[in-house]
Amino acid sequence: MMDLNKCLDGARKMAANAKDGTLKIDGQTYTFKFDAAAWNYQVLNPDGSELHIYNTKSLKQARQWLREYFAN
Helix, strand or coil, X not given: CCCHHHHHHHHHHHHXXXXXXXXXXXXXXXXXXXXXXXXXXXXXXXXXXXXXXXXXXXHHHHHHHHHHHHHC
């Protein structure tokens, strides 16, 4: 049986360690802002408008999903 408290503790730790960041794609810089209350990343276009919200606590994963978005 899965220990839900252990899972929640791990998620809390990941959320506490989440950092904001950026990623440059084709000369454009996209900004990643972690929402500590919602536990997700807001991805902003270079002009500051919202592009996506990714349900992850990992900046690395959010960056990968944005790369895949532009690759498709």
